[in-house]
Amino acid sequence: MAAAIALAERGKGLTGNNPSVGCIIVKDDIVIGRGWTQPGGRPHAEAMALEQAGPAVKGSTIYVSLEPCAHESVRGPSCADGLVAAKPARVVAALTDPDPRTAGSGFDRLVAAGISVERDAMAVEAHASLAGFISRITKGRPHVTLKLATSLDGCIAMADGRSRWITNDAARAHAHVERARCDAILVGAGTVRADTPKLNVRLPGLEGRSPRRIMLGSGDAPEGWEAIRTPDAISALDCNSLIVEGGAQTASAFLRAGLVDRLMLYRAPIIIGGGKPCLGDIGLADLSEAHGRWQLSDTRMLGNNRFEVYEAIPCSQA
Amino acid sequence: MAAAIALAERGKGLTGNNPSVGCIIVKDDIVIGRGWTQPGGRPHAEAMALEQAGPAVKGSTIYVSLEPCAHESVRGPSCADGLVAAKPARVVAALTDPDPRTAGSGFDRLVAAGISVERDAMAVEAHASLAGFISRITKGRPHVTLKLATSLDGCIAMADGRSRWITNDAARAHAHVERARCDAILVGAGTVRADTPKLNVRLPGLEGRSPRRIMLGSGDAPEGWEAIRTPDAISALDCNSLIVEGGAQTASAFLRAGLVDRLMLYRAPIIIGGGKPCLGDIGLADLSEAHGRWQLSDTRMLGNNRFEVYEAIPCSQA
Numbered sequence: 001m002a003a004a005i006a007l008a009e010r011g012k013g014l015t016g017n018n019p020s021v022g023c024i025i026v027k028d029d030i031v032i033g034r035g036w037t038q039p040g041g042r043p044h045a046e047a048m049a050l051e052q053a054g055p056a057v058k059g060s061t062i063y064v065s066l067e068p069c070a071h072e073s074v075r076g077p078s079c080a081d082g083l084v085a086a087k088p089a090r091v092v093a094a095l096t097d098p099d100p101r102t103a104g105s106g107f108d109r110l111v112a113a114g115i116s117v118e119r120d121a122m123a124v125e126a127h128a129s130l131a132g133f134i135s136r137i138t139k140g141r142p143h144v145t146l147k148l149a150t151s152l153d154g155c156i157a158m159a160d161g162r163s164r165w166i167t168n169d170a171a172r173a174h175a176h177v178e179r180a181r182c183d184a185i186l187v188g189a190g191t192v193r194a195d196t197p198k199l200n201v202r203l204p205g206l207e208g209r210s211p212r213r214i215m216l217g218s219g220d221a222p223e224g225w226e227a228i229r230t231p232d233a234i235s236a237l238d239c240n241s242l243i244v245e246g247g248a249q250t251a252s253a254f255l256r257a258g259l260v261d262r263l264m265l266y267r268a269p270i271i272i273g274g275g276k277p278c279l280g281d282i283g284l285a286d287l288s289e290a291h292g293r294w295q296l297s298d299t300r301m302l303g304n305n306r307f308e309v310y311e312a313i314p315c316s317q318a
Numbered sequence: 319m320a321a322a323i324a325l326a327e328r329g330k331g332l333t334g335n336n337p338s339v340g341c342i343i344v345k346d347d348i349v350i351g352r353g354w355t356q357p358g359g360r361p362h363a364e365a366m367a368l369e370q371a372g373p374a375v376k377g378s379t380i381y382v383s384l385e386p387c388a389h390e391s392v393r394g395p396s397c398a399d400g401l402v403a404a405k406p407a408r409v410v411a412a413l414t415d416p417d418p419r420t421a422g423s424g425f426d427r428l429v430a431a432g433i434s435v436e437r438d439a440m441a442v443e444a445h446a447s448l449a450g451f452i453s454r455i456t457k458g459r460p461h462v463t464l465k466l467a468t469s470l471d472g473c474i475a476m477a478d479g480r481s482r483w484i485t486n487d488a489a490r491a492h493a494h495v496e497r498a499r500c501d502a503i504l505v506g507a508g509t510v511r512a513d514t515p516k517l518n519v520r521l522p523g524l525e526g527r528s529p530r531r532i533m534l535g536s537g538d539a540p541e542g543w544e545a546i547r548t549p550d551a552i553s554a555l556d557c558n559s560l561i562v563e564g565g566a567q568t569a570s571a572f573l574r575a576g577l578v579d580r581l582m583l584y585r586a587p588i589i590i591g592g593g594k595p596c597l598g599d600i601g602l603a604d605l606s607e608a609h610g611r612w613q614l615s616d617t618r619m620l621g622n623n624r625f626e627v628y629e630a631i632p633c634s635q636a
Binding site: 148150151152153154155158159162163164165166252255256263265268269270271272273274277278279280281282283284286287290291293294295296304310 | 466468469470471472473476477480481482483484570573574581583586587588589590591592595596597598599600601602604605608609611612613614622628
């Protein structure tokens, strides 16, 4: 399953509003098929892996990071039907599809066809892998990552706005990989007007993976950009994952609205002193409210810059 | 030598303007004496270890984190003379004493007495252990640590000044241990007037190790405090180590004056947003100047708080 989830990473940022799923077919301890959701969302991971495995799939075990879909679409038959026809002995899946058109009926169809089904294998990891899709289906909005690149004293620029550069080459390259893995990037209208940032992926071989560009605020968006007026309007973007890249007022607006699922922090070993703070008011009434909101999920050094990921702790657990 | 340096840590904050030194005497692979600089600075580490070892010291090897002193004082004979009389076979030392009253003459006296002398053993570690003493002798001022306790967004308080609490119990206890190991703590006059902080060591068993309290700024210092008017005036404090604890203006004044040797950062996984920044203007003319100034030397988690130590990179290397 870990390998299937790793394959799913290949589709990140390319599958539109489809989930990026991974699938591995194993028979007699040999991998006979590997698939992941293809650009635009089709073929699905299972279809690609079945195609690779051919008739040998009969009697095999299939690992897939999400329940096979049970709904046909104009773009092809459902994966559940494809699997039933291919006759594997066993299907191991990480998550039940939250999409109401499937929501367990994919599994039901396999079981009815005499295929052994195992659910919830590495569900936590698959949940992280499919966080964007799950957010879109269950919350009706993309999974939102707020990226902040700061000095040790929490500044994103000098007082006069100069910000090139705070973080190092490795951190900036890492941030570009993260851009390539998401569907859309958002910045505030002020940042658009001040910097007209390209927000593209500037890494060799990944130039074609630049995400949609979204501007928050009033005024006309530049060509090739989309505009939304308020953070809430991200629901209308119909995409799985969004990175909010700034500036401070935009970042604060998303935090104030409770619309940040993940913080991605890059921190350079420099001191600016009296620079532009990375955030403005987020509506905190008391310090006690600030605790128990964020849980460190990943950290590493990128050269001499520290990278940290914090996940929002659901309010019910806080 | 590592054990001798570890012993030296016991004296930190207790030896006045004397260096806190560690000493171990070994004979036939057995430790026969251990010493460290005693409170107030006497006995010296060597004298304590020699007393423990007794006549067995003859023919032994003595490890000591700093060159034995060669200057007699009203408080007792020099360690070099004490060692010559004790007749060890060999003395291994980490550092040559920068104090001009010794500065190599301690070693000379041992060599002249036929004792084998090995220098510069674990010099880097000993230099870190004796950073305060070395700073006082070579720069004429204490080694200065700036402590900052912030949120992820670099704030030390909410906009209205509320700051209890940002960091967790483990981080605050750690900070109290650091207080116990230093000679003096400094805060700004504004902080004194606003908070009248105790700045003492509030850890069971260490209450007696509270350092001197220094106020920076104008106005009268409270009873039990000393006052200085400018950061430069720390030269007159005649101590080895100073922790600057705030607030932001005081911290910035020390950075602006180039008087910070070490940053000690405690960072809680909370977001304040629009709070009080940890620093004000430090006189940075360009972002490029900010790079290459600080080198991470230690980091660890204290519960869910991150602790980091950065050492100032000498300008000649930057």
